[in-house]
Amino acid sequence: MAEQNNSHIVSLDILHFNDVYNVEGRTAEPVGGAARFYNALKEHGAGETAVVLFSGDALSPSMLSTVTQGRHMPTVLNALLVDCAVLGNHDLDFGLDLMCECIENSRFPWLNTNVFDMDTNKPLSGAPDHYIMEHSGLTIGLIGLLEEEWVTTLSCIDHTALDVHDMCEVGRRWARNLKQPGPNGRAACDLVIALTHMRWPNDRKLASEVPEIDLILGGHDHNYEIEWLGEADKQNFSKKNTRAIIKSGTDFQNFSHIRIKFDKTQRRISELKIEEVVVDSRWEEDEEMKSYVEKLTEKLDKKLDMLLGRIEVPLDARFSSVRSQETNVGNFVCDIILTGLDAHVAIVNSGTLRADRLIPAGDFCLRDLTNLLPMLDSIVLLQATGEQILKALENGVSQYPKLEGRFPLVAGIRFSFDPRLPPGNRIPCSSVTTQDKPLELTKIYRLAVKHYMASGKDGYDVLKECPVLVDDEEGPILSTLIQNYFRAIQVSL
Incomplete structure (x- = not known):
């Protein structure tokens, strides 16, 4: 507790989720659903004390997306007070124009740091390559990294017209740059977080080869899992774990509440705690979100x-x-x-x-x-x-x-x-x-x-x-x- 009383120790709360498809709740536990998910996020500080980050895959596939082509999801994600996201493979299921339309309708940035359109030499979909935000007295740098393995499987986009830059090289370059003062008086970022949409082997490779990245918040995998990094996990249990890869489940059924203590004097994370929040039936449904979901589904119900x-x-x-x-x-x-x-x-x-x-x-x-x-x-x-x-x-x-x-x-x-x-x-x-x-x-x-x-x-x-x-x-x-x-x-x- 003594550490928490030091003025140079700053607390940062992050709520993270990934791979959400079905806004309706399920009958089996955890029931999930966007309406309960909203209340759970709010209870854990969304829009107030916590940053909300999303690691991709929302526009498809689902029953509703076959009708809306994913256009219903920006409204949901906006309501969930997402601060920043990374593109996922299924966000491109209906093509680039639809993805760009959904980006335009989102009140937060969708990042793409390493996949470029060869014709424009700009990030695919026109997404920004990084995002810097201020929260809880910290300057936070965010990047979004995608893996080549799924980029080459896109059905609505010619992947031969894309240039996939090496995720580790790009991640290292951006992490180093963001931790230095930038142009136009930009302050150095206190920490850099990678939002990723890739499988575990590539997340592990990124973590191993780019120690400059402080935290990896991943998607693409649907099981809730945390992998601690560094010596504290492997050899010396007297040390605190301060670095991890986190995959936060799927489909509005769970998310992570990440609590960080950051030492501004030493410019490093001094403590990292991670809580899985399960969105089961004990959470009440938000009435406004529930009404939105009901309007989306009522036209389909008779047919379905x-x-x-x-x-x-x-x-x-x-x-x-x-x-x-x-x-x-x-x-x-x-x-x-x-x-x-x-x-x-x-x-x-x-x-x-x-x-x-x-x-x-x-x-x-x-x-x-x-x-x-x-x-x-x-x-x-x-x-x-x-x-x-x-x-x-x-x-x-x-x-x-x-x-x-x-x-x-x-x-x-x-x-x-x-x-x-x-x-x-x-x-x-x-x-x-x-x-x-x-x-x-x-x-x-x-x-x-x-x-x-x-x-x-x-x-x-x-x-x-x-x-x-x-x-x-x-x-x-x-x-x-x-x-x-x-x-x-x-x-x-």
């Missing part, structure tokens, strides 16, 4: 409550499952694609499935389908050799055990892989069978995939070589294909 059919077993659509192993929901979706396109083989990237939950047995409504498949994905039919199919599967398992969206969901084909082997050589050809026969590398097969994959996204470059039998103009929308399946059978699964 339409019964499609019944399922007799729970469908496992959790990210931890569909992005790492065979699941019944993956088989269900791909079997329908296989039949609907009259294909020999169907492969779908697991990032297509967005529900991230166990779908209970019983009535299966349009709402359940839209939660599972919120994006309007068209399915195409390709002519592929066995060798090309094998290469596509190798790409699908190349990032395992990372929970990447390229992990393959399949039908009409079986295979096994060994994650101990190097990427590109994990699948023994002898393990691959299609229609109960060994895969023949030179044989031509009818392969059904998403147009997104056929365009070479998510690392599926080999599919760009395949002749197209049914293109995206003629191919069905995946969610429509499944609705038609239910209509056709009209019986329990």
Whole structure:
């Protein structure tokens, strides 16, 4: 307590969240929802004693965004009193113009420090490359770093027209510059925070190679997790942890309340405490936010409550499952694609499935389908050799055990892989069978995939070589294909 009484010790509170999609609350705990989330943030000082920071992914995917294309989310984020954000991959799902429109309607900056448009040599979407704010007697420098891995998977933007600068080089340069006095009398920043939207390995790399960054607040991963950095965590427990990477959950279900003690004499963080705040049903809903959400959803409700059919077993659509192993929901979706396109083989990237939950047995409504498949994905039919199919599967398992969206969901084909082997050589050809026969590398097969994959996204470059039998103009929308399946059978699964 003595330290807190010293005049050179300044307290700073930060509220951090990331990856929010569904503004409506859930029935299962933690129920979340934007209305409860608002009250929880306010209770923890949003707009008064605390800075509110967001690490990207809000405009898509969700049931509402399929209708609004994400235009409803700036109003929500403005109400949540966000001070600064970083771009996320799904914020670009509907293209650059829509993203720019949403940036324009936001009362806070969206940062992009390291991805540039080659034509303009400016940050993609015209987002600022940094932001400086004053709070609690401190000058805080903020930068927003994106990883190349997801930039190259963008479906509505030509990633070959983008220049992705090395995140560590950019982070180091900006952190050093911001901690020095700048032009026009700009004061040196007391601390620099990186808002990131990337997977854990890249956040760890950034933390290791750029010690000038004081705190990394990440997104892209949906599990709440804190990774302490430095000797205090690893060797000397008598020291205080003063540096961390924080991922603050997902979907308005949780956020982090970060309490910092900053020593202005030594110009460093002297104490760092992190609290996970779970937004469950004990939080009251804010009436104004609740009313806004109800207005958004009431027009959809009648249509979304339409019964499609019944399922007799729970469908496992959790990210931890569909992005790492065979699941019944993956088989269900791909079997329908296989039949609907009259294909020999169907492969779908697991990032297509967005529900991230166990779908209970019983009535299966349009709402359940839209939660599972919120994006309007068209399915195409390709002519592929066995060798090309094998290469596509190798790409699908190349990032395992990372929970990447390229992990393959399949039908009409079986295979096994060994994650101990190097990427590109994990699948023994002898393990691959299609229609109960060994895969023949030179044989031509009818392969059904998403147009997104056929365009070479998510690392599926080999599919760009395949002749197209049914293109995206003629191919069905995946969610429509499944609705038609239910209509056709009209019986329990």
